[in-house]
Amino acid sequence: MGAEIYERHVCFIMMQLVCALKSLQSDGIEQLSNNFNEFLLAYRDDLEESKRGNVGVCKYALRALCTLLHHKMDNDIPKIVQRSSYSDALLICAQLLNEEKSSSLSDAKNILEYSFWLGSNTEFENEFDAKVWLDSQRARDVDRLVSVFIIYL
Numbered sequence: 001m002g003a004e005i006y007e008r009h010v011c012f013i014m015m016q017l018v019c020a021l022k023s024l025q026s027d028g029i030e031q032l033s034n035n036f037n038e039f040l041l042a043y044r045d046d047l048e049e050s051k052r053g054n055v056g057v058c059k060y061a062l063r064a065l066c067t068l069l070h071h072k073m074d075n076d077i078p079k080i081v082q083r084s085s086y087s088d089a090l091l092i093c094a095q096l097l098n099e100e101k102s103s104s105l106s107d108a109k110n111i112l113e114y115s116f117w118l119g120s121n122t123e124f125e126n127e128f129d130a131k132v133w134l135d136s137q138r139a140r141d142v143d144r145l146v147s148v149f150i151i152y153l
Helices: 003-026 036-041 057-068 087-099 104-117 127-152
Strands: 031-033 054-056
Touching: 003 057, 003 087, 003 104, 031 057, 036 057, 054 057, 057 087, 057 104, 087 104, 104 127
Parallel strands: none
Antiparallel strands: 031 054
Protein backbone atom coordinates (compact mmCIF):
# COMPACT_ATOMS: atom_id res chain seq x y z
CA MET A 1 0.00 0.00 0.00
CA GLY A 2 1.39 3.38 -0.99
CA ALA A 3 1.98 6.26 1.41
CA GLU A 4 -0.93 8.30 0.00
CA ILE A 5 -3.48 5.53 0.55
CA TYR A 6 -2.05 4.54 3.93
CA GLU A 7 -2.09 8.10 5.29
CA ARG A 8 -5.63 8.59 3.92
CA HIS A 9 -6.66 5.53 5.95
CA VAL A 10 -4.88 6.94 9.01
CA CYS A 11 -6.69 10.25 8.51
CA PHE A 12 -10.05 8.45 8.33
CA ILE A 13 -9.36 6.29 11.40
CA MET A 14 -8.22 9.34 13.37
CA MET A 15 -11.42 11.22 12.40
CA GLN A 16 -13.48 8.36 13.83
CA LEU A 17 -11.37 8.13 16.99
CA VAL A 18 -11.41 11.89 17.62
CA CYS A 19 -15.21 11.95 17.20
CA ALA A 20 -15.54 9.10 19.71
CA LEU A 21 -13.22 10.87 22.15
CA LYS A 22 -15.19 14.12 21.74
CA SER A 23 -18.33 12.19 22.63
CA LEU A 24 -16.69 10.81 25.77
CA GLN A 25 -15.38 14.27 26.61
CA SER A 26 -18.88 15.73 26.31
CA ASP A 27 -19.97 13.13 28.89
CA GLY A 28 -17.32 14.48 31.27
CA ILE A 29 -14.69 11.79 30.66
CA GLU A 30 -11.29 13.45 30.47
CA GLN A 31 -9.01 10.49 31.25
CA LEU A 32 -8.70 7.06 29.63
CA SER A 33 -6.62 4.02 30.32
CA ASN A 34 -3.36 3.97 28.42
CA ASN A 35 -4.33 0.46 27.20
CA PHE A 36 -5.95 0.66 23.73
CA ASN A 37 -7.78 -2.66 24.21
CA GLU A 38 -9.80 -1.27 27.10
CA PHE A 39 -11.16 1.59 24.99
CA LEU A 40 -11.58 -0.33 21.76
CA LEU A 41 -13.53 -3.17 23.35
CA ALA A 42 -15.74 -1.14 25.69
CA TYR A 43 -15.36 1.89 27.90
CA ARG A 44 -16.08 1.25 31.54
CA ASP A 45 -15.40 3.82 34.20
CA ASP A 46 -14.46 1.15 36.75
CA LEU A 47 -12.15 -0.77 34.41
CA GLU A 48 -9.07 0.10 36.36
CA GLU A 49 -9.05 1.44 39.89
CA SER A 50 -5.58 2.90 39.55
CA LYS A 51 -5.27 6.24 37.77
CA ARG A 52 -1.58 5.52 37.25
CA GLY A 53 -2.01 4.25 33.68
CA ASN A 54 -4.48 6.92 32.58
CA VAL A 55 -3.89 9.68 30.05
CA GLY A 56 -5.95 12.63 28.86
CA VAL A 57 -8.11 12.23 25.78
CA CYS A 58 -5.76 14.36 23.66
CA LYS A 59 -2.69 12.32 24.65
CA TYR A 60 -4.71 9.18 23.98
CA ALA A 61 -5.48 10.38 20.44
CA LEU A 62 -1.86 11.43 19.94
CA ARG A 63 -0.71 7.99 21.08
CA ALA A 64 -3.11 6.39 18.58
CA LEU A 65 -1.77 8.60 15.79
CA CYS A 66 1.81 7.66 16.68
CA THR A 67 0.87 3.98 16.69
CA LEU A 68 -0.85 4.21 13.29
CA LEU A 69 2.14 6.02 11.79
CA HIS A 70 4.64 3.62 13.41
CA HIS A 71 6.24 6.36 15.52
CA LYS A 72 7.50 5.95 19.04
CA MET A 73 5.41 7.85 21.59
CA ASP A 74 7.92 9.83 23.64
CA ASN A 75 5.65 12.62 24.95
CA ASP A 76 6.62 14.85 22.07
CA ILE A 77 5.21 15.65 18.66
CA PRO A 78 6.13 12.85 16.24
CA LYS A 79 8.44 13.69 13.36
CA ILE A 80 5.97 13.18 10.52
CA VAL A 81 7.82 13.42 7.22
CA GLN A 82 6.19 14.63 4.02
CA ARG A 83 5.10 11.38 2.35
CA SER A 84 1.69 12.31 0.96
CA SER A 85 -0.87 15.09 0.70
CA TYR A 86 -2.11 14.04 4.17
CA SER A 87 1.25 14.39 5.96
CA ASP A 88 0.87 18.09 6.76
CA ALA A 89 -2.63 17.60 8.19
CA LEU A 90 -1.45 14.68 10.33
CA LEU A 91 1.45 16.79 11.65
CA ILE A 92 -0.89 19.71 12.47
CA CYS A 93 -3.25 17.23 14.14
CA ALA A 94 -0.37 15.92 16.26
CA GLN A 95 0.64 19.47 17.24
CA LEU A 96 -2.93 20.35 18.24
CA LEU A 97 -3.37 17.17 20.28
CA ASN A 98 -0.03 17.72 22.01
CA GLU A 99 -1.27 21.14 23.25
CA GLU A 100 -4.06 19.43 25.24
CA LYS A 101 -6.32 22.50 25.13
CA SER A 102 -10.07 22.23 25.57
CA SER A 103 -10.46 22.94 21.84
CA SER A 104 -7.71 20.55 20.70
CA LEU A 105 -10.01 17.64 19.79
CA SER A 106 -12.37 19.89 17.82
CA ASP A 107 -9.51 21.61 16.02
CA ALA A 108 -7.86 18.27 15.21
CA LYS A 109 -11.17 16.91 13.91
CA ASN A 110 -11.61 19.96 11.67
CA ILE A 111 -8.10 19.60 10.22
CA LEU A 112 -8.58 15.87 9.60
CA GLU A 113 -11.97 16.41 7.93
CA TYR A 114 -10.64 19.22 5.79
CA SER A 115 -7.71 17.11 4.65
CA PHE A 116 -9.78 13.97 4.07
CA TRP A 117 -12.67 15.59 2.21
CA LEU A 118 -11.06 18.60 0.54
CA GLY A 119 -7.33 18.22 0.20
CA SER A 120 -4.83 21.04 0.11
CA ASN A 121 -6.00 22.50 -3.22
CA THR A 122 -9.26 23.98 -1.92
CA GLU A 123 -9.45 27.37 -0.22
CA PHE A 124 -12.35 29.18 1.45
CA GLU A 125 -12.93 32.74 2.60
CA ASN A 126 -13.78 31.64 6.14
CA GLU A 127 -14.39 28.61 8.33
CA PHE A 128 -18.18 28.80 7.94
CA ASP A 129 -17.96 28.46 4.15
CA ALA A 130 -15.65 25.47 4.57
CA LYS A 131 -18.08 23.78 6.97
CA VAL A 132 -21.04 24.36 4.65
CA TRP A 133 -19.10 22.89 1.73
CA LEU A 134 -17.96 19.95 3.87
CA ASP A 135 -21.54 19.22 4.95
CA SER A 136 -22.73 19.30 1.34
CA GLN A 137 -19.95 16.87 0.34
CA ARG A 138 -20.91 14.50 3.14
CA ALA A 139 -24.57 14.66 2.11
CA ARG A 140 -23.64 13.98 -1.52
CA ASP A 141 -21.51 10.96 -0.55
CA VAL A 142 -24.20 9.56 1.76
CA ASP A 143 -26.72 9.97 -1.06
CA ARG A 144 -24.40 8.01 -3.38
CA LEU A 145 -23.98 5.23 -0.82
CA VAL A 146 -27.72 4.96 -0.24
CA SER A 147 -28.31 4.83 -4.00
CA VAL A 148 -25.79 2.00 -4.34
CA PHE A 149 -27.38 0.06 -1.48
CA ILE A 150 -30.85 0.49 -2.97
CA ILE A 151 -29.66 -0.85 -6.33
CA TYR A 152 -28.30 -4.01 -4.66
CA LEU A 153 -31.45 -4.61 -2.61
